[in-house]
Amino acid sequence: MxxxxxxxxxxxxxxxxxxxxxxxxxxxxxxxxxxxxLKTEERLVPGCQSxxxxxxxxxxxxxxxxxxxxALIVRGLxxxxxxxxxxxxxxxxxxxxxxxxxxxxxxxxxxSPTRGNGLQAMVEKIKQLxxxxx
Amino acid sequence: MNxxxxxxxxxxxxxxxxxxxxxxxxPILNEKVHNQSLIYLDNGATSQKPQTVIDAIDNYYxxxxxxxHRGAHALSDKATELFENxxxxxxxxxxxxxxxxxxxxxxxxxxxxxxxxxWGRENIGAGDEIIVTTLExxxxxxxxxxxxxxxxxxxxxxxxxxxxxxxxxxxxxLLSAKTKxxxxxxxxxxxxxxxxxxxxxxxxxxxxxxxLIDGAQAAPHLVIDVQQLDCDFYAFSGHKMFAxxxxxxxxGKRDLLDAMPPWHGGGEMIEKVSFSGTTFNKLPYKFExxxxxxxxxxxxxAAIDYLEQFDRDGMTEYEMDLIxxxxxxxxxxxxxxxxxxxxxxxxxLSFIIxxxxxxxxxxxxxxxxxxxxxxxxCAMPLMDALDLKGTIRASFSFYNTKQxxxxxxxxxxxxxxxxx
Numbered sequence: 312m313x314x315x316x317x318x319x320x321x322x323x324x325x326x327x328x329x330x331x332x333x334x335x336x337x338x339x340x341x342x343x344x345x346x347x348x349l350k351t352e353e354r355l356v357p358g359c360q361s362x363x364x365x366x367x368x369x370x371x372x373x374x375x376x377x378x379x380x381x382a383l384i385v386r387g388l389x390x391x392x393x394x395x396x397x398x399x400x401x402x403x404x405x406x407x408x409x410x411x412x413x414x415x416x417x418x419x420x421x422x423s424p425t426r427g428n429g430l431q432a433m434v435e436k437i438k439q440l441x442x443x444x445x
Numbered sequence: 446m447n448x449x450x451x452x453x454x455x456x457x458x459x460x461x462x463x464x465x466x467x468x469x470x471x472p473i474l475n476e477k478v479h480n481q482s483l484i485y486l487d488n489g490a491t492s493q494k495p496q497t498v499i500d501a502i503d504n505y506y507x508x509x510x511x512x513x514h515r516g517a518h519a520l521s522d523k524a525t526e527l528f529e530n531x532x533x534x535x536x537x538x539x540x541x542x543x544x545x546x547x548x549x550x551x552x553x554x555x556x557x558x559x560x561x562x563x564w565g566r567e568n569i570g571a572g573d574e575i576i577v578t579t580l581e582x583x584x585x586x587x588x589x590x591x592x593x594x595x596x597x598x599x600x601x602x603x604x605x606x607x608x609x610x611x612x613x614x615x616x617x618x619l620l621s622a623k624t625k626x627x628x629x630x631x632x633x634x635x636x637x638x639x640x641x642x643x644x645x646x647x648x649x650x651x652x653x654x655x656x657l658i659d660g661a662q663a664a665p666h667l668v669i670d671v672q673q674l675d676c677d678f679y680a681f682s683g684h685k686m687f688a689x690x691x692x693x694x695x696x697g698k699r700d701l702l703d704a705m706p707p708w709h710g711g712g713e714m715i716e717k718v719s720f721s722g723t724t725f726n727k728l729p730y731k732f733e734x735x736x737x738x739x740x741x742x743x744x745x746x747a748a749i750d751y752l753e754q755f756d757r758d759g760m761t762e763y764e765m766d767l768i769x770x771x772x773x774x775x776x777x778x779x780x781x782x783x784x785x786x787x788x789x790x791x792x793x794l795s796f797i798i799x800x801x802x803x804x805x806x807x808x809x810x811x812x813x814x815x816x817x818x819x820x821x822x823c824a825m826p827l828m829d830a831l832d833l834k835g836t837i838r839a840s841f842s843f844y845n846t847k848q849x850x851x852x853x854x855x856x857x858x859x860x861x862x863x864x865x
Binding site: 328329 | 801802805812
């Protein structure tokens with residue numbers, strides 16, 4: 312399973328934006344798609360330009376998430392977030408510094424609420440869930 | 446006196462439109478983004494500012510900063526003179542009949558809200574109808590929805606045809622004795638389609654309705670003549686026509702403005718205040734409560750001076766040349782579908798790449814230094830009507846070039862390679 316460290320290593324290895332984006336797009340393509348039936352209004356995270364859905368499951372003290380987006384690069388960003396949050400306990404999720412992670416990846420601008428890609432809202436939602444289960 | 450000014454402008458020799466020189470007037474065009482030369486194709490969202498506009502703000506704060514209309518000292522007199530001269534400049538720019546018909550606002554949105562909350566509340570009641578079009582920006586929909594909800598009126602949208610053009614026949618079907626107002630954009634922000642506002646104004650007047658034109662997208666591209674149009678209200682923003690943000694204009698026919706109650710209360714808009722009652726100032730000050738955006742107004746005058754030094758029809762021609770070139774190039778990409786085509790339009794290329802999400806395309810263009818807008822363009826009802834989630838919008842200005850169009854298409858090819 313891809314870890315945040317793997318992603319940091321890989322992305323820091325590339326020196327052109329082309330390679331970085333190709334990698335993110337590949338991550339997006341490899342993210343398992345969500346069943347269309349699950350893509351409902353209730354699972355939608357507010358975003359302006361692209362749609363993001365999330366379905367959390369809590370089992371054996373760990374969270375797992377099904378996530379999807381209609382935009383490919385956002386799917387890549389979701390895969391990057393999932394490397395940090397999927398199959399983790401609420402404590403692990405709360406303790407993970409996602410801002411620092413995105414800074415290291417030079418992707419922090421995508422975590423801004425003004426980007427309108429729903430990513431930031433999704434991260435907030437996951438953190439809230441983790442807090443309510445801790 | 447105003448007529449003499451207008452004549453002077455006509456007789457003065459116009460500056461030759463030299464694209465290299467024009468580009469050097471806009472310092473931001475030399476910026477690099479993501480280590481690449483900026484290609485700014487988001488003019489529909491906001492325009493860049495020429496040095497003369499930037500200097501006007503700077504000059505104001507270095508030499509004239511003072512509150513207006515207080516008349517207590519030399520600086521205030523000078524600031525007032527510049528501020529009021531700017532109003533006359535705007536009056537001539539849109540060929541209004543008098544300076545009293547020019548109200549400073551924060552922008553198009555505020556201008557439309559002003560009309561909705563003053564003229565609208567006085568003149569629109571239960572059972573009345575307001576007509577807008579499916580092409581409108583949210584700013585020309587939501588103020589009317591708020592009004593309709595509070596007074597019990599109905600908001601009726603004119604349909605569009607599949608090419609993005611307004612369905613004029615549907616418009617005439619919607620018009621009736623119940624129609625109190627037609628609020629329509631001069632040019633669609635999302636598609637660049639120019640609406641037949643002259644005909645619409647005539648038709649609306651025949652049923653006794655008033656007409657408000659949202660001119661936000663028209664002011665930077667077309668020569669506006671409110672008297673020839675015979676519109677009742679015309680709203681536009683400074684920032685889309687090379688002036689700063691936070692300054693805009695509401696034009697209204699004088700008899701309408703005179704009869705309208707004030708909106709915001711405060712300083713400047715009053716004649717006499719006492720606890721037994723307050724009387725209001727005359728036009729245009731009745732609608733200008735509080736200290737205005739003085740530097741914005743002065744810089745807007747500088748933007749008008751900048752535009753009017755050129756033959757504006759020639760600039761429009763140059764922009765049309767760019768959009769025609771881009772439209773032709775679009776044929777080289779089979780997956781590219783232009784939204785808003787085969788109709789009277791301005792220099793906007795709104796399109797989708799089939800099989801690619803517009804946001805993904807926008808991000809790949811951004812990495813290549815190209816600024817476009819992606820998404821619904823604050824026109825969600827239009828996107829719904831076209832059954833689209835959004836488009837990619839390249840909106841050109843007179844400082845863009847064919848080389849930039851070429852680079853846009855190279856960048857789009859790259860986006861396709863990445864995403865498909």
